[in-house]
Amino acid sequence: MKRIANDLASAIEQAVRQAQQAGDLPHFEIPPFKVSRPSRVDHGDYATNAALQIQSVAGMKGQSRAIAEMLMRHLPESDYVDSVDIAGPGFINFRLSDSWLQAQVDLILAEGDRFAQMDDFVGKKAQVECVSANPTGPLTVGRVRGGIIGDTLARLLRSMGYAVELEYYFNNAGAQMRKLGESLQARYCERLGLDFTFPDKGYQGEYIGDLAESLIQDNGDGLKESSWEVFKNFAEEHIFHMIRNSLTRIGIEFDTFFNENTVYEDGSIWNVLEDLSGRGLTYKALAPERDPDADLRPDQDDLDAAATGEATWIRIRQIRDAKKDVALVRSNGEPTYRLPDIAYHVNKMDRGFDLAVNILGADHIEEARDVKAILGALGYDQNRLQHIIHQFVTLTENSKTKRMSTRKGEFVTLDELANEVGADAVRYFLLKHAPNTHMDFDLDLARQQSNENPVYYIQNAHVRCSGIARQADERNLSFALGNVELLTDPAELSLIRKMMELPEVIERSVQELEPHKIAIWAHEELAHSFHQTYEEARAMHSDVPEALALARLKLYAAAKIVLKRTLTLMGMSAPESM
């Protein structure tokens, strides 16, 4: 499948070289230039700033229009360009030919579900890690945001040829899980009227009470002498089950679950530590080394901890720009979270992924940088690991903003949300914002707007296509007989133009690791263009001659494919009716 922007870029490079050989332009190294979609339609379908970029390296400042003319003269012929012209300060604008556009309709139909399936990375393996919540409670909206970004990215990577694994990293051991077990134990005793002490900073959510209730139903008071581990195991199993169900409900299915315990059990945390030590990157000390000039707050935690003995530190300041070294092993000999995390990522690298992307909340940014830098220090190509850091979701209800906290039981769960607005809306709403935006989730607005939502706008485009197809069926009309050369109306051609953008949108979403781009495009570009065309170019109105009707049926059959493909890439359903 041809991507015009890439094709034009090489054509322009060729033109520059030809112009240089012909002596029309002086010799210089071709500067980076862009082939982009102009914001205004009358600027054509594609535009390049090549001439503007060249003017300074060619020593021809202010002569960019002349350079553009030169390039135009040396451009190779192509089957898809109808006209080329120079505009403004020296942009070269390209317009696609009608006949090429018309032919794309047949092409889309031939490709079907594989439309916009590209082969750039065929044979390459990618992994996307997201959610990775420990099983201490229901998924919060914030975690789900990462899950949706990750799952969508995985779908986009697959459409570019990668074999992708979606992975969930979790830990069912440790202090937090113990706290969970103790919280459940306390609630269990409480409901049986027994003595209980609720743990300090325990889990206060209602779901703990529900779990206690079901324990009582199954066991009565038979567990009153049991240890917290029994409660922890029960809670863990149920909560994990609940998390997986919730995720399945919004179309997220993980290929692999990786337990942090693995890197303890196979000894790899100690191997990694040895490797780092062998490279002189660790030391034992009471307190971390820090930048002498760094204005760090006097750290009482460090002082307190130093009293317990020497910990093992990594010289993180040596391998990346940081202010203070980081602990890998506590003075009591137990690893901190960092060490297994490093071992886990070494494990990922050794599993041979050409690309591993982690979706993390903003509070993990320092950790992300540490891990990446450490992988580099261990001799791995750092570029194989990428991160998408997303900002937090704040929740507004009754005009009051609150930070969500699993421990305090203050959160909106995925299930509650999906119940109120539907799975597709949850996906779309959390996907459509750039990862870097601090998004505000107004629950009242989400409820109220559930009928006035971009989700329905996009899906309705697909529904309309289905409606047309149904009507055609009833009248025994088959689009197979349609002649695409009759699609000459500007409205028809602009829809074809829009559909042909999908591969480029996917490519950019992947390149920039910003899957929200496809969500925005699906709404404001594709669906909008569809609805405009639909109003303008009726397929089976009595005024429309049969030949044109058949051609339009074909256009809308192609549109249906592109809409469905786009919705599927976003993990959303493509309904036949509403």
Add this chain to the structure above:
RNA sequence: GCCCCUGUAGCUCAGUGGACAGAGCGGCAGCCUUCUAAGCUGAUGGUCGCAGGUUCGAGUCCUGCCAGGGGCACCA
């Protein structure tokens, strides 16, 4: 205090160093005898937080300031 992220229409947010800054929602004015109006069209709405700088060109890059969020654990 230091570091990171963010500040764009009334609200929620797009915006690849380019050509007159966009969408949805809300509000205003129109559009259904024929494929679902969950739609279309038009008007209104902006000192792109503030001040400098770099550039042929800055919402976009740099510096400083202001405001909000996150981090600066021998937590994860």
